[in-house]
Amino acid sequence: MSELKVPTMAEMMAMGEKPDVLFWVGCSGSFDDRAKKITKAVVKILNACDVKFAVLGTEESCTGDPAKRSGNEFLFQMQAMMNIQVLDGYEVKKIVTACPHCFNTLKNEYPGLGGNYEVIHHSQLINDLFKEGKLKVAGGGDFKGKKITFHDPCYLGRANDVYEAPREVLQKLDAELVEMKRCKTKGLCCGAGGAQMFKEAEPGNKEINVERTEDALEVKPNIIATGCPFCNTMMTDGVKNFNKEAEIEVLDIAEMISSAADL
Amino acid sequence: MHFGISNIIFILILLTSTAFFGYKVRQIIQNIRLGKSLDRNDNKGERMKTMIRVALGQSKMVSRPVAGIMHIFIYVAFVITQIELLESIIDGISGQHRIFVGLGGFYAFVISLIEVLSVLALVATLIFLIRRNLLKIPRFVKSEMTGWPKLDGNIILYLEFILVICIFTMNGADEVLRLRGESHAAGSGSYGFLLSSQMGPAIFGGMDSGTLHLLERIGWWGHFVVVMGFLSYLPFSKHLHILWAFPNVYYSNLKAKGQFTNMESVTNEVKLMLDPNVDPFAAPAADPEAVPEKFGAKDVTDLTWVNILNAYTCTECGRCTSSCPANVTGKKLSPRKIMMDVRDRVEEVGAGIRKEGEEFNDGKSLLGDYITEEEVWACTSCNACVQECPVNIDPLSIIVDLRRYLVMEESKIPSELATMNTNIENNQAPWQFSPADRLNWKDEA
Numbered sequence: 001m002s003e004l005k006v007p008t009m010a011e012m013m014a015m016g017e018k019p020d021v022l023f024w025v026g027c028s029g030s031f032d033d034r035a036k037k038i039t040k041a042v043v044k045i046l047n048a049c050d051v052k053f054a055v056l057g058t059e060e061s062c063t064g065d066p067a068k069r070s071g072n073e074f075l076f077q078m079q080a081m082m083n084i085q086v087l088d089g090y091e092v093k094k095i096v097t098a099c100p101h102c103f104n105t106l107k108n109e110y111p112g113l114g115g116n117y118e119v120i121h122h123s124q125l126i127n128d129l130f131k132e133g134k135l136k137v138a139g140g141g142d143f144k145g146k147k148i149t150f151h152d153p154c155y156l157g158r159a160n161d162v163y164e165a166p167r168e169v170l171q172k173l174d175a176e177l178v179e180m181k182r183c184k185t186k187g188l189c190c191g192a193g194g195a196q197m198f199k200e201a202e203p204g205n206k207e208i209n210v211e212r213t214e215d216a217l218e219v220k221p222n223i224i225a226t227g228c229p230f231c232n233t234m235m236t237d238g239v240k241n242f243n244k245e246a247e248i249e250v251l252d253i254a255e256m257i258s259s260a261a262d263l
Numbered sequence: 264m265h266f267g268i269s270n271i272i273f274i275l276i277l278l279t280s281t282a283f284f285g286y287k288v289r290q291i292i293q294n295i296r297l298g299k300s301l302d303r304n305d306n307k308g309e310r311m312k313t314m315i316r317v318a319l320g321q322s323k324m325v326s327r328p329v330a331g332i333m334h335i336f337i338y339v340a341f342v343i344t345q346i347e348l349l350e351s352i353i354d355g356i357s358g359q360h361r362i363f364v365g366l367g368g369f370y371a372f373v374i375s376l377i378e379v380l381s382v383l384a385l386v387a388t389l390i391f392l393i394r395r396n397l398l399k400i401p402r403f404v405k406s407e408m409t410g411w412p413k414l415d416g417n418i419i420l421y422l423e424f425i426l427v428i429c430i431f432t433m434n435g436a437d438e439v440l441r442l443r444g445e446s447h448a449a450g451s452g453s454y455g456f457l458l459s460s461q462m463g464p465a466i467f468g469g470m471d472s473g474t475l476h477l478l479e480r481i482g483w484w485g486h487f488v489v490v491m492g493f494l495s496y497l498p499f500s501k502h503l504h505i506l507w508a509f510p511n512v513y514y515s516n517l518k519a520k521g522q523f524t525n526m527e528s529v530t531n532e533v534k535l536m537l538d539p540n541v542d543p544f545a546a547p548a549a550d551p552e553a554v555p556e557k558f559g560a561k562d563v564t565d566l567t568w569v570n571i572l573n574a575y576t577c578t579e580c581g582r583c584t585s586s587c588p589a590n591v592t593g594k595k596l597s598p599r600k601i602m603m604d605v606r607d608r609v610e611e612v613g614a615g616i617r618k619e620g621e622e623f624n625d626g627k628s629l630l631g632d633y634i635t636e637e638e639v640w641a642c643t644s645c646n647a648c649v650q651e652c653p654v655n656i657d658p659l660s661i662i663v664d665l666r667r668y669l670v671m672e673e674s675k676i677p678s679e680l681a682t683m684n685t686n687i688e689n690n691q692a693p694w695q696f697s698p699a700d701r702l703n704w705k706d707e708a
Contacts, residue, residue, distance in 0.1 A: 006705045027692040029704075037706040057702040061691035069644050070680045071559065071666030073526045075687055077533040108522035113530065126513050154645040159521025186326075189588040194644030196694055199679040202641040205593030212588075 004043050009090045018052040019126075021026065022092045026099035026107065027062050028229035034236065035229035041258035042098050042122050048085050049134040049263050051125075053096070059086050063105040070195035072141040077113065080105075084115035098122040098254060100155035100228045101193075120154055122254055123166035123227050130172055140174030141260035146222040148175045150253075151212070151235060152187035153228035166227050173260055177225075180215040188212050191233035197230050213238025216248075224250045266358040273355035273487070280491035288506075291575055294613035298568030303514040310513050312477045313628055313655075318512040323653040325584065330394075333387035336424065340380035341505070347377055347430070351487055360447035361437075364454075375457035378434065382458065385427045392420050402581030405590075407600040412501065412579055419493075419502050426489045431459060433482025434647030436475045438463030445472050504578035508654045511576035514569055515655035528556045559667025562628040563609040566661060573656040574605035583648035583658060591642040596641035598648035598658035604633035605661065630665050639665045640677055 007084025012019055028035040035137050046053050064079030087095075095117050097103050120128075123217035129135035148170055156162045163184045170177055182188045191201065201207060212242065213235060224239070226232045229252075236250045301312075316322050321338065325331035350363045363370050395403045395416055402408075403416070438459045440446040453460050467475055497503050504511075535541050560566050583598035584590050590597050608629045615623035630639070642662045649657050669675040676684070683693045691698045 004705060006702070008702070025701075025704075027694065030701045031692060031696045036707065039704055055702065058699055060701055061698070062687045062693060064687070066693050067684055067687050068523055070676065070684065071557070071663070071668075071670035072684050073529045073667055073671065074533065075684055077525065077529050078536070079687065079691075081533055081537055104519070104521035108519050109525060112525040136271075136638055154643070154647075155521050158646040158650050160519050166691050186586065186647075188586075188591075188649065189643045189645035191588060191643060194628075195640050195680055195683065196643050198683040199640075201592075202589070202594045202596070202637050204589070204641075208592050208643065209591050210589045 004040060005047050006043055007054045009054045009059065009092075009235060010057070012054045012068075012089065017052075018091070020052045021094045021096050022087070022090075023053045023055050024063075024095050024097040024099075024102055025055055025060060026097060026102045026229070027189035029098055030060070032233070034232060038098055038229060038232070038252040038254055041252065041263075042096075043256040044258045044263040045126060045129070045135065045254060045261070048261065049129050051129075056086065056090075062084075063102045065105040066195040066198060068105070068109070069193070070198075075083040076109075079204060080110055080113050080115065084110060085119065087115060092117055094118045094120070096120050096122055096125045098229070098252065100153040100159070101230070104155040104159050105115055120163065121160075121162060121227065123156070123169055124162065126169050126257055127165045127256065129216060130169065135257070135261065137172050137257060137260040138262075139215055140172070141262065143173040143175045143223070143256060143260055146173075146175045147220065148173070148182075148223045148225050148226045148256075149178050149180055149219050149221040150227075151180070151190065151216065151231055152184055153226065153231050154187070154189050154193050157187055157226055158185060166225070166253050169257060170225055173256060178219045178221060180219055182215055188215060190228075190231040190238075192230035192234050197233070207238075207241075209238040210241050213242060217244065221248060223256070224248060225253055225256060226250065227253055270356060270358045273580075276488065276491050277352065277355070280494050281680055282704060284494045284498065290613060290617070291503075293617075294609045295568050295571045295575065297564050297609060297613060297616070298566050298571040299564075301567040301569050303569060306517055313515065314509055314513040317653070320507045321653070323651075323655075326651075329390075330580075333390050333677055336380065336383035336387040340377070340384035343373075343380055344377050344430075346373055347563060348490060351483065355487065361449070364448045364450060368455075371455040374454070378456055378458040381427045381430050384423065388420050388423045390425070392417070392424075393616060395420075402585040404683055405581065405584060405597060405599070407597055407603055408579070408581070411631070412603065415500050415502070416579065418496070419500065420640065422493055422496075426486060426493075429482045429485035429489060431462065431482075433479055433486060434459035435452060435463035436467050436470075436479040436482060439467045440469070440472060440475050440479065443472060501577065501579045504576050504654060507572060507576035511572055512655050514572065516657055516660075520649055524660070525669070526558070528558065557668070558671035559669070560661070561668045561672070562629050563605055566605065566629075567666070570605065570657075570661050570664075571609050573658075573661075574602050574609060576654055577602040577606065577656055578604065578631035578654075580653070582651040582653065583656070586647040586651045588643055588645055588647065594638075594641040595635065596638040598662075601634060601638070601658045601661055602656060608633050619700070630668060634665060636669060636675065639669065650662075 009022065025039055029039040061083055062079055063083065064076035068076035069078065075222065095106055097106065101120060103119055103121045106117060126135065150166055150170060152163065167177065188211065189208060190212050224235050226235060232250055232252055239245050239250055241247050321335055324334050350361065353362050354360055394400045434456055437446055438454055438456065441448060441451060442453060444451050467478065502573060557565060563571060579599055581599050587596065587598055615625055639662055644659060649659055688692050688697050690696055
């Protein structure tokens with residue numbers, strides 16, 4: 001494995017340079033052990049394609065998404081305005097993130113507070129890199145012939161109408177892409193949105209991630225693909241709930257592409 | 264025929280029903296205006312297009328094909344039948360019989376179309392009754408669908424059923440009369456209506472003309488009375504969607520569904536907090552008239568007028584609830600119930616204010632007396648309810664405003680979320696990690 005090149009905005013600025021895109025890592029991608037692997041996969045792809053990018057590093061802070069969704073508008077706007085000051089200080093124009101919650105907040109809720117950026121999800125960036133010919137996977141690697149089902153993250157799909165980019169990326173893997181009965185606009189939530197990730201669910205007769213994992217198990221996949229660190233956690237737990245972790249992997253599309261491209 | 268006592272009765276029923284309907288609709292508009300202002304007058308072209316596509320074109324209905332197509336039968340039948348209603352009204356006022364018959368072939372075509380659509384609507388009505396009462400489709404038997412809402416759903420279908428029977432009795436009997444040259448309509452011979460020209464003689468052919476005149480009148484008056492009864496009943500029914508669906512879709516949110524509003528009142532305060540040049544001891548700009556702003560929503564008057572319009576538009580189909588991840592896993596939250604609660608509460612508040620004036624206070628509120636905190640906290644904000652609604656109702660924005668009130672006014676928040684928010688404040692992440700460690704992943708194997 002080659003060394004990851006992860007320049008920070010501060011380092012770039014010190015060298016008098018400006019990246020083409022800021023990689024917004026997000027809290028999960030920075031601190032969650034599982035999500036860190038996704039972060040590294042994204043970096044490997046960026047490095048391999050010579051994308052001139054940088055991260056904020058320790059200057060990055062929560063976008064405020066879970067604060068806003070839990071009703072704490074004050075905290076959200078405090079976070080947003082501090083982040084906007086940092087982003088504008090570095091004259092950031094374009095942001096890519098592997099977290100649909102960060103994606104939605106930066107894209108839709110920051111402009112009203114003065115933060116205007118072109119924000120894309122990593123599935124869109126990876127799709128663009130394929131289209132530009134900068135990224136290639138030969139034969140799909142380990143994924144060739146495997147059965148893959150994509151779980152739509154709510155904040156990527158319904159919230160922002162991005163359904164095709166992750167699917168187009170997965171099609172590069174020479175695998176069999178199968179849809180769950182509830183997919184795209186009808187995709188069922190993994191149970192983590194709206195700050196549910198951070199609390200126990202209200203009393204009911206089932207956990208939402210278990211209900212969603214049942215959808216996935218119905219199509220008998222080898223891999224459940226996601227594009228969100230929270231969905232990844234929830235689906236991984238769901239698969240464990242059915243003791244299927246030996247047969248079914250839950251992977252982010254960035255990890256799959258990075259692996260298939262042998263990065 | 265000529266003008267007589269029956270015409271006077273007709274005009275009285277017509278005027279009373281429409282006046283009553285107008286009076287109730289005016290009250291509903293007053294209730295909608297109890298909501299806070301929200302500018303939805305932008306993008307008129309896009310709004311019009313959305314209304315034509317979603318409301319007029321029923322584009323979201325067909326995502327569930329059985330209910331969607333059956334609904335289109337009833338919808339199209341309802342719209343086209345208005346031509347016949349118009350004729351009935353002119354006839355009823357002026358004392359004529361089938362004034363449009365002079366249009367000849369075109370008249371036969373229109374009535375034939377109405378007849379075909381009426382049969383389709385009848386089939387749809389039966390299927391809907393079966394779905395509600397025999398098959399017990401889960402979304403029609405949820406806990407909020409007992410009592411009045413259940414009865415309301417059925418009443419409309421029964422009325423529809425009676426209406427179609429009346430139309431065919433009227434057309435069938437009149438067909439036979441006209442074949443005998445005894446109809447009050449101009450001309451003679453068959454009307455040439457597609458279905459009643461066959462069915463009329465088959466069913467009514469053996470009856471004497473006196474009975475047929477009576478049956479024709481029963482059908483005609485029945486049709487009219489059911490329609491006027493329906494009109495008077497509408498303001499109390501979920502069925503009001505036939506009216507509000509259009510403005511509701513027109514004024515619906517056009518932005519990305521994931522985008523929550525940024526509260527302006529909060530923005531001003533946050534800007535003051537972050538501005539190093541602000542004098543913290545400066546007296547706030549004095550405005551003796553200013554009402555202290557409440558954050559979020561506790562009662563219906565804290566919601567926007569669009570939220571309330573949404574509630575009056577809801578026809579309780581339950582597509583939202585059947586797609587809600589919280590509801591399908593047995594939690595108490597039901598987006599449909601949120602809308603029904605808003606409507607019930609605004610009816611109560613509206614009536615109270617009309618009776619007691621602006622200071623009306625019954626000590627109750629939407630949050631607490633209608634919607635529990637447990638429901639509010641079960642939402643994953645996944646937008647499935649918003650996506651599924653055939654008329655673009657947005658239950659999520661109400662849930663978020665209720666959360667905002669709980670958190671910012673009453674500091675009532677599940678303890679894990681309180682911890683999460685504290686972590687964001689102190690550590691810039693929802694977990695208790697040091698911000699200094701944010702880039703550590705780079706060097707970890």
